[in-house]
Amino acid sequence: MATIKDVAAEAGVSVATVSRVLNGKGYVHEETLMRVREAIEKLNYSPNEVARSLFKRESKLVGLLLPDITNPFFPELARGVEDELQKQGFRLLFGNSDEDPEKEKAYIDTFLQNQVVGLISATQAFSQLNDERPAIPTVLLDRTHEGSYTVYADGIEGGRIVARELVNRGSHNITVLKGPGHIQPVQDRFLGAVEVLASSNVNFQVIQMASLTYEEAEQRAKELFSQYPDTDGIFASNDITAAAVLHEALRIGKSIPDDVQIIGFDDIPMSRLLFPALSTIRQPVYEMGQQAAQLLLKLIKKEQVIEQNIQLPVSFIERNTTRKVKRNG
Amino acid sequence: MATIKDVAAEAGVSVATVSRVLNGKGYVHEETLMRVREAIEKLNYSPNEVARSLFKRESKLVGLLLPDITNPFFPELARGVEDELQKQGFRLLFGNSDEDPEKEKAYIDTFLQNQVVGLISATQAFSQLNDERPAIPTVLLDRTHEGSYTVYADGIEGGRIVARELVNRGSHNITVLKGPGHIQPVQDRFLGAVEVLASSNVNFQVIQMASLTYEEAEQRAKELFSQYPDTDGIFASNDITAAAVLHEALRIGKSIPDDVQIIGFDDIPMSRLLFPALSTIRQPVYEMGQQAAQLLLKLIKKEQVIEQNIQLPVSFIERNTTRKVKRNG
DNA sequence: AAGCTATGTGTAATCGGTTACACATGAAAG
DNA sequence: CTTTCATGTGTAACCGATTACACATAGCTT
Numbered sequence: 217m218a219t220i221k222d223v224a225a226e227a228g229v230s231v232a233t234v235s236r237v238l239n240g241k242g243y244v245h246e247e248t249l250m251r252v253r254e255a256i257e258k259l260n261y262s263p264n265e266v267a268r269s270l271f272k273r274e275s276k277l278v279g280l281l282l283p284d285i286t287n288p289f290f291p292e293l294a295r296g297v298e299d300e301l302q303k304q305g306f307r308l309l310f311g312n313s314d315e316d317p318e319k320e321k322a323y324i325d326t327f328l329q330n331q332v333v334g335l336i337s338a339t340q341a342f343s344q345l346n347d348e349r350p351a352i353p354t355v356l357l358d359r360t361h362e363g364s365y366t367v368y369a370d371g372i373e374g375g376r377i378v379a380r381e382l383v384n385r386g387s388h389n390i391t392v393l394k395g396p397g398h399i400q401p402v403q404d405r406f407l408g409a410v411e412v413l414a415s416s417n418v419n420f421q422v423i424q425m426a427s428l429t430y431e432e433a434e435q436r437a438k439e440l441f442s443q444y445p446d447t448d449g450i451f452a453s454n455d456i457t458a459a460a461v462l463h464e465a466l467r468i469g470k471s472i473p474d475d476v477q478i479i480g481f482d483d484i485p486m487s488r489l490l491f492p493a494l495s496t497i498r499q500p501v502y503e504m505g506q507q508a509a510q511l512l513l514k515l516i517k518k519e520q521v522i523e524q525n526i527q528l529p530v531s532f533i534e535r536n537t538t539r540k541v542k543r544n545g
Numbered sequence: 546m547a548t549i550k551d552v553a554a555e556a557g558v559s560v561a562t563v564s565r566v567l568n569g570k571g572y573v574h575e576e577t578l579m580r581v582r583e584a585i586e587k588l589n590y591s592p593n594e595v596a597r598s599l600f601k602r603e604s605k606l607v608g609l610l611l612p613d614i615t616n617p618f619f620p621e622l623a624r625g626v627e628d629e630l631q632k633q634g635f636r637l638l639f640g641n642s643d644e645d646p647e648k649e650k651a652y653i654d655t656f657l658q659n660q661v662v663g664l665i666s667a668t669q670a671f672s673q674l675n676d677e678r679p680a681i682p683t684v685l686l687d688r689t690h691e692g693s694y695t696v697y698a699d700g701i702e703g704g705r706i707v708a709r710e711l712v713n714r715g716s717h718n719i720t721v722l723k724g725p726g727h728i729q730p731v732q733d734r735f736l737g738a739v740e741v742l743a744s745s746n747v748n749f750q751v752i753q754m755a756s757l758t759y760e761e762a763e764q765r766a767k768e769l770f771s772q773y774p775d776t777d778g779i780f781a782s783n784d785i786t787a788a789a790v791l792h793e794a795l796r797i798g799k800s801i802p803d804d805v806q807i808i809g810f811d812d813i814p815m816s817r818l819l820f821p822a823l824s825t826i827r828q829p830v831y832e833m834g835q836q837a838a839q840l841l842l843k844l845i846k847k848e849q850v851i852e853q854n855i856q857l858p859v860s861f862i863e864r865n866t867t868r869k870v871k872r873n874g
Numbered sequence: 875a876a877g878c879t880a881t882g883t884g885t886a887a888t889c890g891g892t893t894a895c896a897c898a899t900g901a902a903a904g
Numbered sequence: 905c906t907t908t909c910a911t912g913t914g915t916a917a918c919c920g921a922t923t924a925c926a927c928a929t930a931g932c933t934t
Contacts, residue, residue, distance in 0.1 A: 217657075219890055230914045235892055242893090243912050265658035266604065267890035269595045271919045277638075277659070286624050288814065291614045298641060302648075307655055309606075310639045312627060319631075326636055328546075329594035330606070459818045466820075485617065489788045491795075491820025548920055559884045564922055571923090572881050596920035600889045 218259035226255035279327035281337040288484040296505020353515035369499040374530040375408025387449025390420040433460030455480035492536035547588040555584035608656035610666040617813040625834020682844035698828040703859040704737025716778025719749040762789030784809035821865035
């Protein structure tokens with residue numbers, strides 16, 4: 217690899233001059249400029265970003281921390297972040313933490329050691345790092361935390377919508393599969409749903425889940441149908457859970473949506489491919505990633521940010537696990 | 546952030562000594578060691594990886610290039626790679642290229658500028674960079690290229706299995722949705738399937754697709770059923786395509802698998818959740834990622850590698866889009 | 875007693891950039 | 905004719921680590 221010295225020698229100038237043309241700052245004679253450009257071309261030179269980072273004390277890297285890219289909710293998020301950062305020449309250092317605080321810390325440490333200019337985290341553990349938060353711009357994504365910059369979808373409203381739709385479409389006996397309480401956005405969905413259910417004229421019960429994995433959901437779904445056989449409406453907290461519930465319902469011979477309506481949350485790509493296609497709440501995931509990246513970019517450039525917390529709207533996606541609503545009575 | 550100088554001052558030694566304890570090489574007096582450790586602890590010091598990289602001329606970073614993490618095939622791959630590298634303290638610089646040579650080049654350039662020690666690429670464009678291949682250890686993943694280190698699944702055998710299963714389970718009129726020919730592993734599946742079909746006593750026809758996206762597949766599926774209404778077996782080239790075909794088949798009232806059998810390829814997570822659950826060829830995706838990482842690690846450490854090309858076996862996953870095979874006639 | 879070797883530590887060069895500062899030149903201003 | 909300023913370029917310090925090399929000390933060997 218050619219260095220700036222090689223280019224300087226080739227062009228017959230000093231390294232300072234080469235650096236000037238590289239960065240387009242300071243005076244450089246037109247002719248010198250040409251010579252340097254030719255030398256760069258000839259040697260196929262491109263500057264060493266590491267040396268640059270060292271001097272500047274910041275890189276063109278951003279750290280992205282996710283719980284698990286394998287969870288179908290996250291690839292779109294990551295893509296939104298990446299597409300937005302990439303435009304500005306930033307690159308992504310990326311890690312899956314599995315919500316394990318140890319791993320989390322290890323990643324953050326090495327990210328910082330690599331002098332990332334910013335951090336985006338969609339992990340719960342991260343948002344709980346009260347003390348010792350990294351001193352660089354940080355945006356929480358799909359998580360919230362007092363005093364942090366955050367981008368998230370309106371989970372409360374999402375939960376309300378689910379409850380309303382279930383009720384409006386005729387469910388009277390609703391079971392909510394409640395996700396782990398320590399995950400804020402999941403908690404919000406639950407709260408929103410309960411708020412509406414409590415003020416509606418329906419029965420409802422809650423089954424607490426320790427995780428939102430397919431495996432646990434399969435188990436809970438069995439319990440659900442044996443414990444509450446009269447359930448005619450289910451809020452599944454996320455689409456993966458909903459998929460498991462849907463499968464179990466079909467397996468035991470329920471007719472969907474006639475016997476039981478099911479609504480998920482997230483609108484991950486597979487939801488439309490389920491059978492029956494899953495009615496769900498759509499979060500604008502890709503856009504959330506983009507917004508987080510844009511917010512981070514502003515923080516990095518120390519531009520003024522108007523909103524510290526960006527909340528994006530959710531919407532109901534009607535598919536075939538809910539009944540058609542009757543119009544005009 | 547504290548630097549090595551701060552630590553040296555705190556411990557009353559020179560930076561060289563601190564460096565020695567950091568790297569555990571060279572002589573350090575027991576007592577000095579203690580003092581330095583305490584200073585490190587006290588200042589909460591951790592070495593600047595950028596400065597290290599500059600001097601050593603290599604980082605602890607590996608570049609990972611994917612076509613699109615949003616394609617459900619890739620998250621597992623990425624996870625396999627990451628988990629394996631993470632164990633050895635390597636971090637991932639990651640980019641989606643959309644198979645766009647421009648983007649591809651931009652990513653590779655910046656990866657190199659950041660002095661990554663190795664590269665893993667699952668993109669087609671990359672494997673076609675004949676000249677000007679980066680001079681650092683590189684492993685192609687799910688792609689092949691003469692003279693490169695590669696990790697991939699046995700697509701030919703996978704294609705054969707599909708054809709055999711379709712035929713053995715009673716299809717006589719088979720349509721193959723052939724993926725784009727320039728993607729080697731996709732081509733292999735096709736070749737394997739044709740090899741078996743040609744020597745079997747069945748009719749078959751081929752529909753060429755320009756991509757393997759859901760959108761195109763929806764379109765082609767319509768053509769398929771109108772052009773070849775007698776089709777009773779479909780090889781869909783990947784699971785996403787299979788999902789589209791399956792939906793279209795159900796939409797026009799075909800009974801699956803009685804009227805038409807469908808087999809996909811990849812066994813992405815959604816496949817088991819489709820209805821009917823999709824019979825497919827499973828690639829050991831996570832393991833492929835791991836193997837690629839392990840191979841790369843060996844190349845980086847200049848250990849001897851026995852196989853330049855690692856081919857992993859595929860297997861048939863029987864679910865409900867294929868008919869049960871009759872045993873003992 | 876002189877010479878070796880093992881141990882322990884510091885000085886300074888180095889990696890490849892950026893930039894403060896000094897200096898030179900020529901044109902314009904007074 | 906001196907002063908001033910814009911333009912153009914080079915020298916060298918610096919970012920934060922690593923490491924070659926020099927040097928010092930102490931214990932062994934012969």
